[in-house]
Structure formats: structure tokens, C-alpha cells
Amino acid sequence: MLNEVLRRILQPLTFNHNPSAKSRYYNVPCADGNFRRCKPVLAAWLADCPEYSDLHDLKRHVCFWCECPKNELTDYVPPDKQHPWWDHNLSRMLSDANTKAANADLSLRHVHRGFNVFRHIPCIVSDLPKPDLLHTMQIGMLEHLQKWIFHFMKTHKRLDKYNAIWLSVPAYYDLKPRNKSYEEVSQWKGKEMKEMSQYLLGVVTHSLRGGSPAQCPVFNNAIECT
Amino acid sequence: MYAQYKSHDDATLSYMEDALCCSDTFKDVFLLGGAGKKAKAKANALRTELVKKQKVDEETNAETWTPTKKRREMNAWRDYISHEIDVSKEFDADFDFPKIHMMSHWVEQIH
Numbered sequence: 001m002l003n004e005v006l007r008r009i010l011q012p013l014t015f016n017h018n019p020s021a022k023s024r025y026y027n028v029p030c031a032d033g034n035f036r037r038c039k040p041v042l043a044a045w046l047a048d049c050p051e052y053s054d055l056h057d058l059k060r061h062v063c064f065w066c067e068c069p070k071n072e073l074t075d076y077v078p079p080d081k082q083h084p085w086w087d088h089n090l091s092r093m094l095s096d097a098n099t100k101a102a103n104a105d106l107s108l109r110h111v112h113r114g115f116n117v118f119r120h121i122p123c124i125v126s127d128l129p130k131p132d133l134l135h136t137m138q139i140g141m142l143e144h145l146q147k148w149i150f151h152f153m154k155t156h157k158r159l160d161k162y163n164a165i166w167l168s169v170p171a172y173y174d175l176k177p178r179n180k181s182y183e184e185v186s187q188w189k190g191k192e193m194k195e196m197s198q199y200l201l202g203v204v205t206h207s208l209r210g211g212s213p214a215q216c217p218v219f220n221n222a223i224e225c226t
Numbered sequence: 227m228y229a230q231y232k233s234h235d236d237a238t239l240s241y242m243e244d245a246l247c248c249s250d251t252f253k254d255v256f257l258l259g260g261a262g263k264k265a266k267a268k269a270n271a272l273r274t275e276l277v278k279k280q281k282v283d284e285e286t287n288a289e290t291w292t293p294t295k296k297r298r299e300m301n302a303w304r305d306y307i308s309h310e311i312d313v314s315k316e317f318d319a320d321f322d323f324p325k326i327h328m329m330s331h332w333v334e335q336i337h
Contacts, residue, residue, distance in 0.1 A: 049324050063324055065331045074321035076250035077330040079243070131335045137229045140325040148256035197227060218255060225252035 002054055006117045013040060013121040042123040048135040056086070056118065056125060059110040064129055070110070085126040092119040138193035145226065146196075149204060150182055152222055156215065162207040169199045201226050229332065239333045246329055253321060269314045276307045 028038040047055060052064040061070060066083035077083065091111045094102040098113070106113055118125045153159040163181040171177040175195055188196075204226045208219040228242035280303045284296070291299065 049328075061322075061324055063327050063331075065328070065335075068327060071322060073324060073327040076247060077327075078247075079334055082330070082334065131229075131332050133229060136325055136328050136332075141329065144323075144325070145256075152256055194230065197230070221252040221255040225249050225255055 003057075003115055003117055006055075007115070010042070010117050010121055013042065013123075042118075042121060042128065044130045045128040046130060046132055048132070049140075052129055055128075056088070057091070057112040057114065057116045058086075059112065062110045065126055067109070088116075088119050088125040092116070095119075134190045138190040138197070139188065142193045142197055142200075143188060146182060146188075146200075149200075149222070149226065153207060156208075156211075156218075158207050162203065165203050165206050169203065175199070234336055239336060243333050246332075265314075265320075269311045272314050273307060273311055276303075276310060280307070 025037045025039050027035040028040075030036050045052075045055065049064075050060060052058075053060050053062065056064050058064055061073075063073065063083075064086070066085055067087075068077070068083040091106065091109070094106050094111075095113050095115070103113055118128065149162075150159070153162040166181055167178050169175065169178060175198065185192075201223070205223050208223060211219045228238060228245060231238055234242075280300075283303070284300070287296075287299075
């Protein structure tokens with residue numbers, strides 16, 4: 001259904017609907033009543049991970065920028081050793097072929113079969129996703145990091161100290177005073193996460209002060225990672 | 227913090243890259259906390275199994291154990307179960323989720 005809706009919305013951009021779209025220029029009626037030669041290009045589409053997977057017809061838990069294998073998502077990839085970008089043309093050809101071998105290949109590449117409108121309009125599909133601060137960082141990685149830190153503090157019996165320091169962070173500039181500890185907040189919003197990122201490292205560092213010699217290296221690693 | 231900058235130059239992007247590299251090096255310290263639903267479910271199944279074994283052991287030796295011996299044995303069982311659960315979680319836990327990988331593309335995308 002999603003693809004059908006997108007197909008209808010983006011139909012004016014498709015090659016089939018407007019042959020001159022191949023040259024990427026066509027006449028568009030403008031607000032002043034004149035026609036102009038325009039070149040509409042779909043350049044960016046902001047969404048969260050699962051939405052990107054649906055939009056690009058990829059299976060879940062797959063990077064939508066590159067063809068990184070699922071079990072290597074955890075590894076840091078330096079800029080010069082990035083995996084190749086998704087070849088959506090190949091996906092389109094395999095999907096159109098609709099043979100057993102093509103379907104098996106698609107499945108192996110974690111791509112769903114079927115029509116995908118992005119593969120039929122003039123755009124670079126792999127280039128549509130853009131860095132998304134809210135979904136990737138604030139309610140993405142920061143939320144994960146908070147959970148890990150919470151578990152870490154609990155394991156090392158530092159949770160009370162952590163909560164006490166957390167609650168004592170004073171109001172300053174755009175920071176509001178806190179009256180709830182981390183676990184007392186049922187759902188964090190992006191804005192709160194953004195605020196929290198300003199003092200999280202300080203709270204973690206102070207909570208992990210004064211460990212035994214055996215604990216010190218572990219605590220230092222936790223601080224470095226944060 | 228670097229990701230929240232409104233504009234970047236080569237220096238800030240390299241700081242971000244370094245921070246990401248450093249964070250990646252030390253992230254294993256949070257491995258237990260990074261245990262996903264599958265790892266937790268597996269650990270819970272293991273806990274149920276070990277608790278059953280503990281009960282069987284307790285019932286088998288109910289007549290021979292003195293109260294002190296029983297307390298000691300139960301404490302040993304509790305430590306053993308806790309240790310096994312941690313080992314299981316650590317073994318199955320990973321950071322294989324797309325958002326952690328997406329950070330690798332962050333600098334490249336800003337460029």
C-alpha cells in the first residue's frame with residue numbers, strides 16, 4: 001500500500017509518466033501563470049530506520065546507505081573502508097526479472113521483491129537518507145547509551161550515586177532543574193535527550209569516581225566510551 | 227555533542243570521527259547492558275532451567291543437609307546462577323543494530 005501511495009504522489013517524476021523526464025527537464029505551470037523548464041529532483045527524505053527500510057524495500061535491521069552485512073553492523077568502519085552503496089538499479093532489475101534465481105539473490109541481499117517507486121524516478125536512492133539528529137542520535141544512540149549506563153551503574157552498585165548526582169545537576173541557561181531520575185521518566189523526548197547530552201558525561205564521570213584498583217580500568221573505559 | 231553542531235569544518239568532522247573511533251574501542255564495557263531481547267530471553271530460559279536444578283538438588287539432599295550447610299549450598303547456587311546468566315548475556319549480547327552503524331556514515335554524509 002505504501003508503495004502504491006508513493007507511486008501516485010511521485011508519478012509526475014517517473015520516467016514512464018513523462019518521457020521528457022528522462023532529460024530531467026519539463027514544463028511546469030508556475031504561480032504567475034507562466035510555464036518554466038524545471039528539473040525536479042528528489043534529493044532527500046528524512047525518516048527513522050524502520051521507515052527507511054520500508055521506503056527502500058529493504059529488510060529490517062539493514063543499513064540503507066551501504067551493503068554492510070547484518071553481523072558487521074557493530075564494527076566501526078573508517079571512511080576509507082566503507083562498504084559499497086546499495087545498487088538499487090540491480091535490485092530493480094532482479095525484481096523485474098522475477099525468476100527463482102533473481103528472487104534468491106534479492107533475498108540474499110536483504111531486499112524485498114516488488115515495485116519500488118524510488119527506483120523509477122530520477123534520483124540516487126542511496127543518497128536520499130540524510131543524517132537525522134533526532135532519530136539517530138537523540139532518541140537513538142543516546143537512548144541506547146542511557147540504558148547501557150543505567151545497567152552498568154546497577155551492576156557496579158553505583159546507581160544511587162548516579163541518581164543523586166543526576167538530580168543535583170543545577171538549572172543553567174537552557175537546562176531545567178531535574179526532579180526525576182532516569183528510570184522514573186517513562187518516555188524521553190528528543191529535546192530532553194538533547195539537554196541531557198550536555199551533562200551526561202559529567203554525571204557519569206563523577207558517579208564513577210573513587211573505584212577500587214580493579215574497578216578503575218573498567219570505569220575509565222566506560223567514561224571513554226560515553 | 228559534535229553531531230549537534232549547526233555547522234562543521236574539517237576539524238570538527240575529524241573530532242567527531244576520532245570520538246566515534248574511541249567510543250567504538252571501549253564500547254565492550256557496556257556489553258551486558260547491550261543484551262537485546264533475544265539474549266535476555268535466552269538468559270531467562272537458562273535461569274528457569276538452573277532454578278529447577280537447584281530445587282531438585284535441594285529436595286534430594288533435604289534430609290542430609292544441616293540448616294547451615296543448606297544456607298551455604300543455596301548461596302553457592304545463587305552465585306552460580308547469577309554468574310551463568312551474566313556469561314550467557316555477555317556471550318549473546320552484541321551491538322548489531324543499524325543506528326550504531328549509521329554513525330559510521332555520519333561524517334561522510336555531512337561532507
